[in-house]
Amino acid sequence: MADVSECALVRCLCCPCECALNFFISLLLFICYASFIAWIMVISNDVKFQVYDAELTHFNLENNNTNLHYNLTLYLSIRNSKSSIGIHYDRFEANVYYMNQRLGAVPMPSFHQGNKNTTALKAVLEGQNLVLFDDEGRTKFDDDRKTGVLQNRREDEYWL
Numbered sequence: 387m388a389d390v391s392e393c394a395l396v397r398c399l400c401c402p403c404e405c406a407l408n409f410f411i412s413l414l415l416f417i418c419y420a421s422f423i424a425w426i427m428v429i430s431n432d433v434k435f436q437v438y439d440a441e442l443t444h445f446n447l448e449n450n451n452t453n454l455h456y457n458l459t460l461y462l463s464i465r466n467s468k469s470s471i472g473i474h475y476d477r478f479e480a481n482v483y484y485m486n487q488r489l490g491a492v493p494m495p496s497f498h499q500g501n502k503n504t505t506a507l508k509a510v511l512e513g514q515n516l517v518l519f520d521d522e523g524r525t526k527f528d529d530d531r532k533t534g535v536l537q538n539r540r541e542d543e544y545w546l
Contacts, residue, residue: 426470433473434465442536444512447527451519456489457512458482465504472500480509484536485523489515 437460444457460480466473474496481491490513499505519527530536 432467434467436463436465437461438463445531447517448514451524452516453514454484454489454517455514456482456484458510460509460511462507462509463504464499464507466499466501468501470501472498472503474498480511482511484517485519485526487515487517489513489517 439461441459442456443459444455446455447453448455462480464475475494475498476496477493479491479493482489490511492509492511494507494509497505
């Protein structure tokens with residue numbers, strides 16, 4: 387009795403056009419399937435992260451104006467607008483910056499977000515950090531403290 391692979395080899399040797407045609411049809415189906423999956427991933431709407439509320443309860447310079455003490459609570463929403471794909475957030479964190487100086491970070495819990503879903507999260511960032519301000523930076527800090535509004539210093543970053 388002949389082995390199955392031997393029969394396929396004999397069939398391919400007898401009819402190389404049929405073998406090549408089967409190969410190219412299989413390749414075409416694979417490329418179409420992969421393109422469809424990629425199209426679904428790309429055409430869907432993006433994930434949107436938004437800070438919808440923030441509470442800054444402590445924001446002072448201490449110890450010769452070099453230690454910035456802060457207590458910031460952020461209320462975040464994450465919207466998965468994709469209609470067919472759920473997202474699993476394995477590792478992500480909320481970072482806080484002030485005048486291009488990183489103050490701290492807090493890890494966020496891992497979770498799975500289904501399609502067409504909005505998830506609300508709360509991040510509490512508190513602590514102290516060494517900051518070095520020049521005269522202009524110190525003036526901006528004092529202005530921010532007086533007005534109670536922390537100004538956005540760069541267009542590509544969000545400040546609270």
